[in-house]
Amino acid sequence: MREKDLSVVKELMDHVYSRENTNAFVIVETSFTQIAKTNLLLLKGFLDLNNKKGYFVVLDRPHQYMSYLLNMHDVTQENIHYIDTVSDMSGEEKVDEGNVDFITGPYHIDDLFGIIDRDDQNEVLLKDKIDFILVDNISSMLNYNTMGKVEEFVRSFKRLIKGSKNLMGCMVIDSESYPELNRLIDEESDERIFLEDFMEVEKR
């Protein structure tokens, strides 16, 4: 990973963990061209730089793409568990290396709460033992769900975060695609971070 990107991750993580209360629901906003990179930077920050454990909820591309990227960027995957909502409908071969649950399409996004809450998890993944849940571009949910369903999901996610101990909830958003998400995000989140603000530091 380039030095420039690493310094963005470090700044971003310093900012996120400078909060008094880590039990927070944070939105990271970025351009639609930077979604995959933003997810990678956040996972690098959580897993590698801060040694945190958590879930990555995949809404756009099968989880193996991120798994491949993390390998390429030397990020260990011992402490990540994927919830993959895409592979079932993508027609790609489902690859399960023991750290993934598949949901039958982004239409059934609510199923992820059942997965996170279920009591047959291994010790690392018990809800009260994980440190973060990162949700992929929430805007992409609107390709498959009504605004009402997405609102319901965001509110349930917030309740999950607020009802847990020291759990950081993080959602990535590309608000250019669906401006109607802005009101919801402003109402429900504790903070909205613009990734480009951190990138400005390194811009020529």
Place this chain on the structure above:
Amino acid sequence: MKIKRISTGVKGLDEMVGGGFPYPSVALVAGGAGTGKTTFAMSFLTEGAENGEQGLFFTTLSEPTQWMLRYASQFDFINKDFFGDEIRYEDIGLLLQQEGYEELINHIDDKIAEIMPQRIVIDPITVVKDFYSEEYRTFLFELINLLKNWKAVTLLTGEVAPDEPYPSQVTYAVDTVILLNMIEEEGSRRKYLEVLKMRGTDHTTGKQPVSITTSDGVVVLKSRF
């Protein structure tokens, strides 16, 4: 669902194609020698670099970085400081000569994963046919499928012979085909650009006159017809 687009970087072209290239997608820019394919590609990458988008330029010709810098230095619109950082230059010519197509595809895949570009160029793609003649079609199919899975816009350039309208083996698989032509008219050679296809886009059809200048690169002029 509205298709997201990024600017082509070529003056006058975005207006012809509903705002730019669909994101993500794979485009072919084809034309004969001297029609402006590489200049088009540089405009595309420079536009991205100015907007914080990472560029990755694969050359299949083993041209050294210095050659590219020297080429770029003649154009005022290219910021040379972008090279090496915002625009990464990767030579795949040697690999093309020495390895099979699967190794080449794996190498391209690894470089994309490492650099995470939003804009990719492979210049020119058609030279691959000389090395993988029997497997060329399979190579193209696998490469284009791979590129479509990355969150990026990829621009392939294609050299065509004077009697060949476009490289048909590439056009069937890509989302966009743009032709650059040089036509002899009234004793001089005039340049034209034509959008042959762009999936999901109501684009302008027909040949549009273009100029290539050192200040702006490729510019689509207002039609004279």
